[in-house]
Amino acid sequence: MDTNSPNNDLVIFAEEVNKRVNVSVAEVDQFLSLWEIREYKRNELILRAGMIPAFSMFVLNGCLRQYVVSDEGRESVVYFAEERHFIGDLPALRNKVPSDFNFQAIEPCRVLVLTKDNWEQSSIRFPWWMEAHIKGYQKWAINMQQQIADMQLKSGEERYLELLKRRPALFQRVPQHYIASYLGLTPETLSRIRKKLTNG
The missing domain is CATH 1.10.10 (Arc Repressor Mutant, subunit A)
Structure with missing residues (x-):
């Protein structure tokens, strides 16, 4: 199978959505019209801290890291996004404020991106997406809380x-x-x- 084919992208994305909500492949296909595919080179910096994010991402192929940099210049990785992972700073994106995070491609990456404008459209045209997002965000928040606790315990x-x-x-x-x-x-x-x- 061609892992770069649009049909395969649809299958991968639909599978991940259906882990959160029950929706038809045809509906997901329509939803994907709001997304666009972008590719990044190995070690390419996608978003630098201090910038207002322009989009959120879903990884089709490759691996990215999300990290912060201290005042002393020390980097701390907070998240790795492999295939089938969502990644981005949604609060900063939706509120149009600078992000605290840096996002970098560790490998050559192929991702789906959803811009802020299209994010707003998605919540109106596809109500199930908000439910899917909330469920995914809750799981992410729980994992982050556990990660913080593990650092201490x-x-x-x-x-x-x-x-x-x-x-x-x-x-x-x-x-x-x-x-x-x-x-x-x-x-x-x-x-x-x-x-x-x-x-x-």
């Missing part, structure tokens, strides 16, 4: 093992220093953890 090794269990593919496609940043570790500490576990 679990050891670096425990966080590493849990991420390895939940999202093993990340370790094959994301540089180790990004993984370390996401886990709240230094690359050196992550390297020691991996060596310890490998050596038993």
